[in-house]
Amino acid sequence: MKQVSPAANWTLTPEEYFPGGALGPSDSVIRSANGAIISKSGGAYLHTVQGDTYLDFVMGGSALILGHCHPDVTSAVSQHVPKGTHYYQIMHEPAVRFAAALKETIPCAEKLIFTSTGSDAISQALRIARAATGREEILRFEGAYHGTSEVALVAMQSSGNATPEQADTAGVPVASAKLVRAFSYGDLHDVAAVLAAHSETIAAVLVDPVQRWCKPDGAFLKGLRELCTRYGVVLIFDEVVSGYRLQLDGAQGFFDVQPDLAAYGKIIGGGLPIGVVAGRAAIMDVANAMTRHGTGLVTTTGTFNGNALACVAGLATVEALLDDQIYARLSRLGQITRDRLQETFDRHGIQAAVGGIESFWQVHFAESEPRNYAEVLRTDRERAKRMDAELLRRGIFVLPGGRRSLSTAHTEDDIEHFIGVVDKMCEDGKC
Numbered sequence: 001m002k003q004v005s006p007a008a009n010w011t012l013t014p015e016e017y018f019p020g021g022a023l024g025p026s027d028s029v030i031r032s033a034n035g036a037i038i039s040k041s042g043g044a045y046l047h048t049v050q051g052d053t054y055l056d057f058v059m060g061g062s063a064l065i066l067g068h069c070h071p072d073v074t075s076a077v078s079q080h081v082p083k084g085t086h087y088y089q090i091m092h093e094p095a096v097r098f099a100a101a102l103k104e105t106i107p108c109a110e111k112l113i114f115t116s117t118g119s120d121a122i123s124q125a126l127r128i129a130r131a132a133t134g135r136e137e138i139l140r141f142e143g144a145y146h147g148t149s150e151v152a153l154v155a156m157q158s159s160g161n162a163t164p165e166q167a168d169t170a171g172v173p174v175a176s177a178k179l180v181r182a183f184s185y186g187d188l189h190d191v192a193a194v195l196a197a198h199s200e201t202i203a204a205v206l207v208d209p210v211q212r213w214c215k216p217d218g219a220f221l222k223g224l225r226e227l228c229t230r231y232g233v234v235l236i237f238d239e240v241v242s243g244y245r246l247q248l249d250g251a252q253g254f255f256d257v258q259p260d261l262a263a264y265g266k267i268i269g270g271g272l273p274i275g276v277v278a279g280r281a282a283i284m285d286v287a288n289a290m291t292r293h294g295t296g297l298v299t300t301t302g303t304f305n306g307n308a309l310a311c312v313a314g315l316a317t318v319e320a321l322l323d324d325q326i327y328a329r330l331s332r333l334g335q336i337t338r339d340r341l342q343e344t345f346d347r348h349g350i351q352a353a354v355g356g357i358e359s360f361w362q363v364h365f366a367e368s369e370p371r372n373y374a375e376v377l378r379t380d381r382e383r384a385k386r387m388d389a390e391l392l393r394r395g396i397f398v399l400p401g402g403r404r405s406l407s408t409a410h411t412e413d414d415i416e417h418f419i420g421v422v423d424k425m426c427e428d429g430k431c
């Protein structure tokens with residue numbers, strides 16, 4: 001065995017340990033902007049080993065709707081730690097209690113399957129849809145991010161390519177990519193035409209109801225529901241971001257559309273890793289190991305699926321979100337943020353469309369908020385990235401080009417501080 005250096009020599013130098021010195025593509029931007037390394041967080045703020053403090057609008061990739069270290073969540077987790085952190089594939093109390101809370105609050109949840117991440121939940125939902133229909137093709141929308149499964153990485157970035165043969169990432173086989181048909185978000189006409197011609201090969205329509213940079217379209221979601229019902233195709237909502245974010249019953253409640261399956265992650269882990277597939281019992285039954293065996297069964301095991309601490313944190317989060325005032329307050333703060341930002345850009349004569357919904361906000365350097373990915377590509381994304389890098393340098397934590405999330409820990413004073421920073425940046429010609 002090679003000589004192991006003493007622990008005292010293990011240094012805080014990410015470039016020695018990770019490809020590109022980063023935890024992933026988003027982090028690589030931060031590494032090049034100022035190399036921040038987080039030491040701790042609290043409320044709406046992040047603190048770094050370098051001694052800097054950031055007002056956080058990333059909020060754990062939109063997972064931390066109650067802010068960092070919410071006392072209900074940290075206390076539920078610390079109380080459970082002495083009872084065990086992880087049990088592995090045996091039914092446990094936190095899993096059942098959490099499942100009850102999820103079933104109460106997710107409209108389509110007749111049955112639930114725990115996974116460990118949102119990506120896992122999407123992969124499992126797709127596999128369940130394929131097993132339940134006996135079909136293989138998946139229909140999805142350009143520019144949506146659905147995690148890291150092979151299907152999810154086809155047409156994540158491309159546009160105007162209805163039958164892509166290549167994924168947007170290296171390492172995905174052409175054979176997998178060929179099973180995906182991608183459409184423009186909002187384009188019901190093309191989806192209807194393809195379903196009419198090929199429904200016997202299409203297992204599922206996968207859609208994020210609040211797709212990244214696009215303006216959400218409730219009528220489109222309703223249209224997809226009707227088409228999927230007509231052609232016996234499984235409608236899957238990716239509620240990894242919208243779930244418990246728009247309102248307690250997520251996009252399903254907000255847009256009043258019920259999918260057959262929905263994938264969750266982020267918020268429902270209360271800051272710990274978890275994912276869930278929720279859906280109609282008749283479809284979810286393909287994962288019922290009591291009645292199905294061998295190749296008739298969709299295997300959904302995973303060492304950390306339904307991890308006890310994640311269930312405890314998720315349950316504490318959902319319980320806190322039952323407070324009626326929370327979503328009203330988040331919605332108001334979102335509106336204030338968007339209005340103040342738009343007013344600031346307008347005052348400086350900068351053409352920008354501030355978008356977002358409920359507790360999201362986003363800046364597009366364009367005349368109006370894009371409705372689909374082709375329109376997203378026509379916005380000035382380089383300018384947006386430059387602005388975001390400058391925000392990072394001025395103590396505002398955003399991921400370049402990303403959507404920003406508020407939490408119950410953000411205050412109107414935080415927003416005023418942020419607007420002051422943007423105002424000064426506009427003055428300095430940095431927006």
Ligand SMILES: Cc1ncc(COP(=O)(O)O)c(C=O)c1O
Nearest residue numbers: 117118119145146147240241265
């Ligand atoms: C809409 C959406 N779906 C799925 C995922 C994947 O979730 P995870 O990162 O937990 O695997 C993400 C992650 O950002 C997401 O934004």
